[in-house]
Amino acid sequence: MIPLAIPDLSGNESRYLQECIDSTYVSTVGAFVGRFEEMVASAAGTRGAVATSAGTTALHVALVALGVRRDDLVVVPSFTFVATANAVSHAGATPWLLDVDADSWTLDPRKLSDALTRHTRRDADGSLRHVASGRRVSAVVAVHTFGHPADADSLRAVADSFGLPVLSDAAASLGATYRGRAVGVDAGRATVFSFNGNKTVTAGGGGAVASDDEDLVAHVRHLSSTARVGADYDHDEVGFNYRMTNLQAAVGCAQMERLDSLVAAKRRIRRAYDVAFADLPDVEPFPSVSWAESACWFSGFVAPRGSTDAIRAALREEGIDARPTWKPMHLQTPYADAPREDLEVSDSIWSRIVTLPCSTGLSDDDLAAVIAAVPRAVRAAQQ
Numbered sequence: 442m443i444p445l446a447i448p449d450l451s452g453n454e455s456r457y458l459q460e461c462i463d464s465t466y467v468s469t470v471g472a473f474v475g476r477f478e479e480m481v482a483s484a485a486g487t488r489g490a491v492a493t494s495a496g497t498t499a500l501h502v503a504l505v506a507l508g509v510r511r512d513d514l515v516v517v518p519s520f521t522f523v524a525t526a527n528a529v530s531h532a533g534a535t536p537w538l539l540d541v542d543a544d545s546w547t548l549d550p551r552k553l554s555d556a557l558t559r560h561t562r563r564d565a566d567g568s569l570r571h572v573a574s575g576r577r578v579s580a581v582v583a584v585h586t587f588g589h590p591a592d593a594d595s596l597r598a599v600a601d602s603f604g605l606p607v608l609s610d611a612a613a614s615l616g617a618t619y620r621g622r623a624v625g626v627d628a629g630r631a632t633v634f635s636f637n638g639n640k641t642v643t644a645g646g647g648g649a650v651a652s653d654d655e656d657l658v659a660h661v662r663h664l665s666s667t668a669r670v671g672a673d674y675d676h677d678e679v680g681f682n683y684r685m686t687n688l689q690a691a692v693g694c695a696q697m698e699r700l701d702s703l704v705a706a707k708r709r710i711r712r713a714y715d716v717a718f719a720d721l722p723d724v725e726p727f728p729s730v731s732w733a734e735s736a737c738w739f740s741g742f743v744a745p746r747g748s749t750d751a752i753r754a755a756l757r758e759e760g761i762d763a764r765p766t767w768k769p770m771h772l773q774t775p776y777a778d779a780p781r782e783d784l785e786v787s788d789s790i791w792s793r794i795v796t797l798p799c800s801t802g803l804s805d806d807d808l809a810a811v812i813a814a815v816p817r818a819v820r821a822a823q824q
């Protein structure tokens with residue numbers, strides 16, 4: 442089977458891991474953690490970054506540091522990975538589910554503006570309140586879908602006018618650019634990355650919160666390591682044990698050294714699929730817009746409604762791992778009752794997406810095999 446996405450660990454990964462073992466620095470203290478944070482901040486284009494145990498924990502601690510509290514509402518696109526909504530829940534808040542834009546599959550700024558205008562009012566104390574539920578609205582999470590940046594300038598303009606901070610869930614977007622800028626530049630108050638095993642750059646598991654706001658970076662660092670003050674057992678807040686270990690950072694540093702070539706490999710696969718399937722009837726490519734260059738974490742195509750199960754089955758029979766993608770949050774049991782607005786685009790796209798093998802080490806032969814098999818599978822599904 443040609444796998445969907447496996448890591449390429451052919452750089453300095455094993456050497457750096459051995460250094461951790463030899464030095465006994467295997468836990469959250471160690472030189473690789475600091476080095477990894479500098480590499481992530483540099484790639485994101487931000488002043489600082491804090492490495493965490495996962496993308497999910499990075500999202501959680503960032504939301505808490507941004508002031509999200511129990512019983513708040515946090516705007517989240519319904520079309521995202523469940524971790525985005527879960528992090529909001531872990532902070533004690535509830536996701537307010539909005540739709541994505543058809544051109545980028547990221548949070549739609551016009552729908553955001555419309556929802557905030559129609560459904561919130563400003564309290565005497567200055568906080569923004571969702572009228573129907575009586576809850577405070579405290580943040581907007583902009584998700585960079587499959588490595589494609591959200592429209593940060595437009596989203597920030599709307600969020601600013603309502604006094605809301607934007608947190609970017611750029612889990613799989615390191616290496617992407619937005620209006621020619623690195624993905625964390627002006628993306629909001631903070632940008633979160635994941636280094637899970639299936640992301641373009643992996644640390645085995647891990648995450649990071651990157652930001653230009655040095656106070657916020659310091660607060661995230663403090664919260665993620667038990668909010669300890671000084672060297673004794675004094676803690677001034679309810680903190681977390683969310684730091685990345687030196688072992689993870691060792692792998693992460695070796696991967697970050699090759700960020701450019703890993704992202705280039707992902708983009709090459711995307712281009713090959715887009716070119717090969719351009720003339721396939723009823724098949725549409727993944728989004729591409731003039732204002733951003735995706736990091737192309739996942740690639741594939743959009744098929745006619747009702748055909749994806751058959752297409753995937755046909756591909757799997759040919760030894761090609763083709764998968765479905767994120768089922769939106771409003772269709773998930775834990776979020777069935779979450780407040781939501783019109784979700785027309787989320788509803789129309791998710792079940793039509795087929796993801797295809799996109800490992801950074803995908804060989805030319807395997808790429809050619811996938812390209813040859815897809816038209817057959819699409820045709821078979823139409824019969």
Ligand SMILES: *Cc1c(COP(=O)(O)O)cnc(C)c1O
Nearest residue numbers: 495496497522524612635636637
């Ligand atoms: C991968 C991913 C996450 C979660 O990251 P983990 O490191 O697996 O916790 C969150 N949001 C999005 C959009 C992701 O793709």
